[in-house]
Amino acid sequence: MRTPDREGAPVDHGELDVCWSLVCDDGHAWDAWTPDVRSVPDEVARCPEDGAPAVTAMRLPRADRPTVVLVPAARRRDGRDTHDDEVFLELRGPGGRSLRTPIPIRWEQAVRRAAELRTRTWDDAARVWERLG
Numbered sequence: 740m741r742t743p744d745r746e747g748a749p750v751d752h753g754e755l756d757v758c759w760s761l762v763c764d765d766g767h768a769w770d771a772w773t774p775d776v777r778s779v780p781d782e783v784a785r786c787p788e789d790g791a792p793a794v795t796a797m798r799l800p801r802a803d804r805p806t807v808v809l810v811p812a813a814r815r816r817d818g819r820d821t822h823d824d825e826v827f828l829e830l831r832g833p834g835g836r837s838l839r840t841p842i843p844i845r846w847e848q849a850v851r852r853a854a855e856l857r858t859r860t861w862d863d864a865a866r867v868w869e870r871l872g
């Protein structure tokens with residue numbers, strides 16, 4: 740599903756664009772992720788504990804964070820797979836923008852770098868990415 744981000748460019752969130760914060764009459768609270776819809780879908784409007792309907796629902800848009808993708812760089816040579824420990828690290832942001840390591844890097848390095856970027860906005864993550872080289 741593609742939805743407009745704050746600048747109006749499409750963002751691909753894999754159909755989980757909105758988090759509904761829901762509460763039933765018995766005070767149970769639960770979260771439900773849905774595509775970008777304006778009202779709570781029936782299938783998530785029931786309390787998972789007692790089946791009571793939600794009496795309050797707060798619509799929480801997804802925060803601006805890059806999507807992190809680890810693309811395997813393993814390849815087949817002479818009948819066997821090699822370089823299983825290498826990946827391309829890719830960041831995906833609004834408007835189809837993306838950043839990817841030009842060459843494969845070690846899995847551990849990719850995970851470390853992804854951890855550094857995971858709580859940043861797209862713009863901030865892209866700035867840090869440039870600095871990391």
Ligand SMILES: [Zn+2]
Nearest residue numbers: 763767786789
């Ligand atoms: Zn309940």
